[in-house]
Every structure is written in structure tokens, then in C-alpha cells.
Amino acid sequence: MQQRSRNGINDFAIKLANVNGTGSASANGLLMQAIFRMGVPVSGKNLFPSNIQGLPTWYEIRVSKDGYGARSLDYDLMVAMNAQTYARDIQEVRRGGYVLYDSSWPLDRALWRDDAQFLPIPLAEMCNSRFRNPRERTLLKNIAYAGALVAFLDIDMAVIETLLDEKFAGKKALRESNRQALHIGYDYAREHFSCPLPFHVQTMDANRDKILIDGNTAAALGCVYAGATVAAWYPITPSTSVMDAFREFCERYRREPETGRHNYLVLQAEDELAAIGMVVGACWAGARAFTATSGPGISLMNELLGLAYYSEIPAVIIDVQRVGPSTGMPTRTQQGDLLECAYASHGDTKHILLFPANPGECFEFAVKAFDLAERFQTPVIILSDLDIGMNDWVVPRLHWDDSYRPDHGRILSKEDLDRLPKFYRYSDEDENHVTPRTLPGVSPKGAYVARGSGHNKLGAYTETPDEYQQVMDRLARKHRSAADAVPLPQIEDTARSRIGIITLGGCDPAVREALDLLADGGITADYLRIRGFPFHKSVEEFLYAHDVCFVIEQNRDAQLRALLVLETCVPKDRLRSVLAYGGFPLSARHVVESVSQHVQELTIAGKMKGRSG
Amino acid sequence: MPSIAKPVVRHPSQQTNELGLTIRDYEGTMSTLCAGCGHDSITAAIVRALWEIAMPPHMLGKMSGIGCSSKTPAYFANGAHGFNSAHGRMPAIATGAAAANRDITYIGVSGDGDSLSIGLGHMCHAIRRNVRMVYVIENNGVYGLTKGQFSASADVGSKSKRGESNQFQPIDPVILALGLGATFVARGFSGDKEHLVPILRAAFAHRGLALVDVISPCVTFNDHSGSTKSYLYTRKNELKATAADFVPVREEIVTSIAEEGVTSIAMHDGNIVRFRSVPEGYDPTDRQRVMSFLLDKKNSSEIVTGLLFIDETVDNLHEQNNTSAVPLCQLPYEQLCPGARALDQLQDEFR
Numbered sequence A: 001m002q003q004r005s006r007n008g009i010n011d012f013a014i015k016l017a018n019v020n021g022t023g024s025a026s027a028n029g030l031l032m033q034a035i036f037r038m039g040v041p042v043s044g045k046n047l048f049p050s051n052i053q054g055l056p057t058w059y060e061i062r063v064s065k066d067g068y069g070a071r072s073l074d075y076d077l078m079v080a081m082n083a084q085t086y087a088r089d090i091q092e093v094r095r096g097g098y099v100l101y102d103s104s105w106p107l108d109r110a111l112w113r114d115d116a117q118f119l120p121i122p123l124a125e126m127c128n129s130r131f132r133n134p135r136e137r138t139l140l141k142n143i144a145y146a147g148a149l150v151a152f153l154d155i156d157m158a159v160i161e162t163l164l165d166e167k168f169a170g171k172k173a174l175r176e177s178n179r180q181a182l183h184i185g186y187d188y189a190r191e192h193f194s195c196p197l198p199f200h201v202q203t204m205d206a207n208r209d210k211i212l213i214d215g216n217t218a219a220a221l222g223c224v225y226a227g228a229t230v231a232a233w234y235p236i237t238p239s240t241s242v243m244d245a246f247r248e249f250c251e252r253y254r255r256e257p258e259t260g261r262h263n264y265l266v267l268q269a270e271d272e273l274a275a276i277g278m279v280v281g282a283c284w285a286g287a288r289a290f291t292a293t294s295g296p297g298i299s300l301m302n303e304l305l306g307l308a309y310y311s312e313i314p315a316v317i318i319d320v321q322r323v324g325p326s327t328g329m330p331t332r333t334q335q336g337d338l339l340e341c342a343y344a345s346h347g348d349t350k351h352i353l354l355f356p357a358n359p360g361e362c363f364e365f366a367v368k369a370f371d372l373a374e375r376f377q378t379p380v381i382i383l384s385d386l387d388i389g390m391n392d393w394v395v396p397r398l399h400w401d402d403s404y405r406p407d408h409g410r411i412l413s414k415e416d417l418d419r420l421p422k423f424y425r426y427s428d429e430d431e432n433h434v435t436p437r438t439l440p441g442v443s444p445k446g447a448y449v450a451r452g453s454g455h456n457k458l459g460a461y462t463e464t465p466d467e468y469q470q471v472m473d474r475l476a477r478k479h480r481s482a483a484d485a486v487p488l489p490q491i492e493d494t495a496r497s498r499i500g501i502i503t504l505g506g507c508d509p510a511v512r513e514a515l516d517l518l519a520d521g522g523i524t525a526d527y528l529r530i531r532g533f534p535f536h537k538s539v540e541e542f543l544y545a546h547d548v549c550f551v552i553e554q555n556r557d558a559q560l561r562a563l564l565v566l567e568t569c570v571p572k573d574r575l576r577s578v579l580a581y582g583g584f585p586l587s588a589r590h591v592v593e594s595v596s597q598h599v600q601e602l603t604i605a606g607k608m609k610g611r612s613g
Numbered sequence B: 001m002p003s004i005a006k007p008v009v010r011h012p013s014q015q016t017n018e019l020g021l022t023i024r025d026y027e028g029t030m031s032t033l034c035a036g037c038g039h040d041s042i043t044a045a046i047v048r049a050l051w052e053i054a055m056p057p058h059m060l061g062k063m064s065g066i067g068c069s070s071k072t073p074a075y076f077a078n079g080a081h082g083f084n085s086a087h088g089r090m091p092a093i094a095t096g097a098a099a100a101n102r103d104i105t106y107i108g109v110s111g112d113g114d115s116l117s118i119g120l121g122h123m124c125h126a127i128r129r130n131v132r133m134v135y136v137i138e139n140n141g142v143y144g145l146t147k148g149q150f151s152a153s154a155d156v157g158s159k160s161k162r163g164e165s166n167q168f169q170p171i172d173p174v175i176l177a178l179g180l181g182a183t184f185v186a187r188g189f190s191g192d193k194e195h196l197v198p199i200l201r202a203a204f205a206h207r208g209l210a211l212v213d214v215i216s217p218c219v220t221f222n223d224h225s226g227s228t229k230s231y232l233y234t235r236k237n238e239l240k241a242t243a244a245d246f247v248p249v250r251e252e253i254v255t256s257i258a259e260e261g262v263t264s265i266a267m268h269d270g271n272i273v274r275f276r277s278v279p280e281g282y283d284p285t286d287r288q289r290v291m292s293f294l295l296d297k298k299n300s301s302e303i304v305t306g307l308l309f310i311d312e313t314v315d316n317l318h319e320q321n322n323t324s325a326v327p328l329c330q331l332p333y334e335q336l337c338p339g340a341r342a343l344d345q346l347q348d349e350f351r
């Protein structure tokens, strides 16, 4: 039940064990990209250390004709390039699987497995004799094993050659040494082993309308398309590439053609306190501004998130979550910032959260975040994670509707102000409980002092209980009304089961695969993926419509479950947690095992009435 | 004595500036500070300077943090947007605002607690970036709003109201700013409005960040004997290095008669600032000599005031970034969105 039977063609997983800082990432990416170009559904997961050079790093490639993109824990082939981790890596291969290793040095017999097949290739030896420069030797050894994999997995050599042509356009010498290295591995594999292996790639046509993109790039692109002009940040893994990408896109699309002037400004702040401060300042002045950060940065931003919430200033924050608490494991993934973001800052604060599940939604939600932030005049936090943000995903091509115009919400123009007898910042509440704001530089009539200190609905300083509460109560209503504006949950309840499965964000592919596997094993369940907070009413309805709901998330403390308990009326005991928080992306196996076990226990305890699915 | 009288009686002047506004048009709501607080006198100087330079009120952005000093933006320029933000974060928020709308003239009002402790990093970085803004520190040597704890600008040996003596080295924002490469550094005294107003006017004309440290006695917690930020002590120890004279462009022809001991500096916007240097040979364009002069006077407990240093040649944040002349927040969306075609083409690279 844990694994659908594989016939091996376009249905397998390989894991590559490397030392970081040796250039393996580009060889691994090359393989993944080649499979993608062959039209075959593929996913790649980079499991890397928080280190620049010398520590173990892994890359997993899963090929799945059925389009399952979650981590598979059943490795058909291990490319063992790191002697430090041989013992563990070799053990991880499935029974009957293969181990490719560098036989320039003998492999300790103690590591040998009788139920796996070994593919020894003297990669270092061959590369050392072919290439002079030591750095080149290390780099090209990676291309050499990639060459061997081209043979073993029957990857189209022409596709690889094209990729190298593109990559090294204008760098003839490099292109040539890469070609040579590729063939060193390829030729050796074909001469010494029977190629391809039983599992391999076969050209398909599944990727015609797909792209290969990571969530951080997609989010940055969303910010460009949303019209963000000011970005402020402080470098932190795994969010750094959001700003790198934003800057690159801006260099391309945001220079005035005649003058070369920049229609954007990226501020590398002194810390996250300042980064969010700059965003709040820019949004107060009327720009679309955002920051990208991760857990430690969110901790620092709490103070000003409260200021923005209370003074009703829009702001967009992209939190690419990593493993906490504290510094935690910076290069590992988690969904541990849910509670912190939902109620970030002291006092009664509540924020709007968006939970993209893949790079496509990172793009879409980034645009949405600016509209929501401006419409509701409040911070909006996009909770992505390292897996979504930094790994390349195969997703449908992004679409853009040229008729889109930013929703700036209620901003009074000079003419609007001229018509008003007098402007009061926090009066004239609309159906979303939003009051109109004004921007500096428009009219003295719109002037007011934005403040984080107590204020009344006129915008004046107050310490009077009623006046204070009046504003706070409206803020609560405003937050509630955002439930209808955040992306709706994705619900698949065709199974009409008594079991519901609830998840969010990057758990999606693993959970979807698990649903299929569970169904194969006789357990059917309905599915709901939360995409925004505050929760839409359909979330509560779904909870009530199922005897038991499994809440699947990647943190220790069941934070999504806690949020559901806090923010809906559903009895706690209907919600059962399935948690994974070790730092690697979720796999279907984990979900299937946990859910099956729960269902068994519940059935024994008589808590599941009638059929189990 | 302007330093003690609370300006309860509004300025009677009906004289208008070139925008047709009277000085009252630059006032704000009633101050709630203690009677005699130096901060109120600085507010009065700001009001005066804004009126004199004929600042359109809605083109001013008033930024502050938290503290008695940070409350004051509410007390001037009612027609200007203000942001009374969070303790110490004003420079960051002002930087973001300046990034978004370069047409607004920003004045940040901060305290010595706000800027020299909790927000020290932000202040330093705003200086480094040379954000175009006037940055006023209302420096009283204590945390007024939290009732008189020593601030980081308290001098060694200075006594608190309760008699404790400060042991730690003070941070002098003027010397710090000069070390950070600040392009406009001045110090004033809240008790001397005539001296402060031209400094503020010059600050508003500056190309980048103009740091104006103003000694501003806290009558409630730090105006006793033993304090080195009291009215009395400041008066006794003040050494005016320069008396600045701000000459708007339109008056230049009339007033630019060469005088002995006067340096003229053309500001970025064409206005002229003239200095009458009191110590002979004081050159406000020579950073190194200004610094050693200040260090020297610090040792002899003299409080040097005046427009102390100026450099109009350094690019500000927007000039460094080569930002569009139209404020970023006003660029039409069509100019910001690359559109569907570009997205399609771009995605051919994601294959």
C-alpha cells in the first residue's frame, strides 16, 4: 500500500549524495532539466546543509509519469559521491536497487549489500587524467557521473547537449570540457554495464505547457507584476533568492528606456527591524512595498507588524519558512511560523495569511497579497517554505491577464478630499470595515498623524476606553471580513467520506499522493487545503461534515490544528494531527502510515461510525 | 526668555510668506509637554523655519519614534502628514517613505533615547545612505517619557535628579555622524531660536541627510545642578563655532556682498548658506579638522554649536540608485507591469 507498483519506465527515484561546494548542484539540476525537457513529469529536492563547502548534501530526483511530485523514500538508485556518508546512503537504496560510486578508491567491503547492485566507475581517476586544473577536475567529475546517468537512465543525449550549449553559450573552452566529461561517464557506463537500467526515462509529452521554476523566483515575479516598487530586506536563507530574483527582474523590466533610471528601489536594510520599517514607511507613503524573510526575521518584525496592523498601513511580507526555533536548521523546511504570523506582535493583533502550495501559487498569491494589503490596509504575510521557495517545481505556465489593475483600496484623491467637509482617518467604515486613507503630498486636508499609540476613530490620540475599543472592534470586524477575500480553500469532497484530510502549503503533493494510496488500500477521504487566513466559512463546514479530520502539517506543535481550534467552533477531538517536522519535505509514505494507523485505532475504539471511507 | 515660556499665546504675526500662509498655518495641535520643556522651543523653531522657507505643508512628512520628543510632530504643521511610529524605528520608516515618494520633504524628530540607544543602528544606516531628510535629535541626556533614566548622551559624571552619577561614556551624535560620513552636521540649543532657525533652513535645503542635534533641556528630570544638559550648563559652556545665515536664491543678489570671515556655500537646490565663523579659520567643509576641533572642545567640556559640517557633493539615496524622477509611488501601473507578452517570453527560459 505504501508504494504503487512501479514498472520502472518513467517511474522511479534516484538520490545523489554529494559534498557541498563541489559544483554538484549544477550537474544534478542538468539531469532534472533534461528529464523535464523530455516531457516527463519530474521533481527535484535539494537537501543541503547550512554551510558553504565540505558538508554532505543530497539531491533527489523523482520521475513519475503519474505526476506525483512529493519526495519518494524508495530510491531505485543512489549516486554515492560522498565517502563521509557512504554507510547511510548505501543503506537507503531499496532492495534490488543500484549504487553508483566512484571506484577510484576501493569501497569498504563492510558497506557492501547483497541485495543491491553496485555500479563502480573510476570517475576521479578518469577526470584527473583528462583535466589539468584541480578545480576543473572536481567540477567535471560531477558532469562525468551525469554522463553515466544519461546512459543508465536513457536520458536523451541530444537534450543534454542542447542544455550544455545554452549554458555555455559563448564559453567555448568550458563547453568542450563539459562535453568531454559527459562522455567520460557515458562511454564508461555503456562499455562496462548493461544500459539502460530496468527503470529509466522515456520521452513523453506531459510538459508542453509547463515550466520549471522555484517559488522564490515566482514570488519575486509576482511582486514585479503587482507593481511593487520598493523592496527592503536583510539577507536570510531561504528567502534571499526572492530579492535576488526581484532585483534581476527589475533590472530587466524596470529601467526607463530613455533615461536608464530605475523604477524601483531595493534597500538592503541593517536588520529585519529596519526592513519591515522601510516597507511600512513606503506603504504609508503610497508605494507597493514588500520584504522577504524567514523565521528569525519574522521574530524581529513582530514589533512593526503590530504598528502596521494598528495604524492600518498595508505591507507585504514573504516568509519563506525554515526550521526553528531560533536559528534552527536554516536550510531545512518547515511550517513552523503559522501561529507566530497569525498573531504577530503584542496586544490583540491578527494578520491576513496566504499559504501557497507551489511556485504557481507563489506568483498568484504575491499579486493577491498586495491587493489584499491595500484593500484591508493591513500587513499580509505569504507563508511559503524552503521546499517551495528553493526547489525547482514543474508547474503549469504562469498566466497574466493584461486587464489586471491593482486594487489600491480606499485612498482619497485631492478631489475626494475637496468634497469632504473634514477628513477623519478612521471614520466612514465600508462593508469591509475599512476606512479611507490619505497619502502625503496630496492635500493638507488629508493630513493626519499615523500612530501606534491609542487613537480614536477621528485619528486623534486617545486613552479613553470606549474610543479605543471602538477602533479595536472595527479592526476585528475588518479581519473577519477578509475571510471572503483570501484565496478559497481547495476542497475535494467527492469521496463523501467520514474522514477529512486537511493540510496547507507544500504538503499538498505528498497528501494528494497519499489520498490515492489510501484509496488503494480501502480508505477514502475528502480533501481540504487551506489557502488563506482568516478561514473561510467553508473550512468550518468541512470540519463539521466529517467525523474526523486529519490535519497534516510540518511542525511539532500542530499549529494549523491549533489555529483551527481557536478560530472555528469545531470540537477539538475531531481534529487529529499528522505531523512531520524533521526538516525534509513531506513524503506520501509518512502520511499514509500515520493516517492508516489512526483509522485503525479509531475503528477499534468504535469512534468511526459505519464505513471507514 | 524663549527657553522657558511655553508658547501658549499663539504668535500674533499676520505676516504671510510667499504661499500666503501665516506662521500660524505651520502650527500644530496644543503641546502636552511639561511647561518649559526644551522640545517645545524646538517645535517653535521648526514652525518658524518652515514658514520662512514657505514649505507647502502637505509636501512635508513628519516622522518620529517614541518619547516626549517624538510626540512633537503633532505640535507643528497641521497640514502635513505625520507618522509617530515606534521607539527607535523612525529612521527606517523615514527611509522607506523617502524611497517611495522623493517629492516629499521629510523631517524626522527623535530623542537621544530614540536615536542613540534603541534606534542607534537605524540612525547610523540612514546617515550612511544619505537619505534626504532633516534629522533632529532633541537631546536632553535622559529618557523623559519614562521618567528620567540616563540616556546614552549623558556625560560621564553628570548627575541624575536623584543624585546618581553616570559612569558610562556618552555617545555624541555629532562626532558619531561625522565619523559615519554624514554630509550635514549641526548642533543647536533649544534656548537659542535665532541661532537654530537658520540651521534648520539650511538643513531643509540640504541634498542628503541633515543631522541636527539640539540640546533640549528636560525641565522635569534633567535641569538641576550637576546635569550637563541643563539650561544653565548649556548657556555657560556653549561655544558657537558658526552662525549660519540662510540666503534663499531670490535674495542672493542683494545679500551676497562679500564680508570678512564669511563662507558661502551653494546648496543643492540653489540656495546659499553663509557662515560667520567665530573661531578664526573654522572651516565647515573640512571633515577632519572639524572632528579634531570638536574632540578638542569636548575635552574642555565646551558644547560646540552651529552648522558644523557640510558637504553638498555627495549623492543621496535616490541619486545613488538612479531612481526615476517621478516618485515611485506615483508611477503609472502600466509602466511597472511587464505584461502578458513579456511573461510568456520570459517563461521560455524556465524550461
Ligand SMILES: Cc1ncc(C[n+]2csc(CCOP(=O)(O)OP(=O)(O)O)c2C)c(N)n1
Pocket (backbone or CB within 6 Å): B066, B067, B068, B069, B070, B087, B110, B111, B112, B113, B114, B115, B138, B140, B142, B143, B144, B145, B146, B151
Ligand atoms: C520597544 C520599546 N521599549 C521601551 C519603550 C518605552 N519608552 C518610551 S519613550 C522611551 C525613551 C525616550 O527617550 P528619548 O528618546 O530620549 O525621548 P525624550 O522623552 O527624552 O524626549 C522609552 C524607553 C517603548 N516605547 N518601546
Ligand code: SF4
Pocket (backbone or CB within 6 Å): B032, B033, B034, B036, B037, B038, B039, B068, B069, B140, B144, B145, B217, B218, B219, B220, B221
Ligand atoms: S519629561 Fe522632560 S522631556 Fe518630557 S516633556 Fe517633560 S520636560 Fe520635556
Ligand SMILES: [Mg+2]
Pocket (backbone or CB within 6 Å): B067, B111, B112, B113, B138, B139, B140, B141, B142, B143, B144, B151
Ligand atoms: Mg531624551
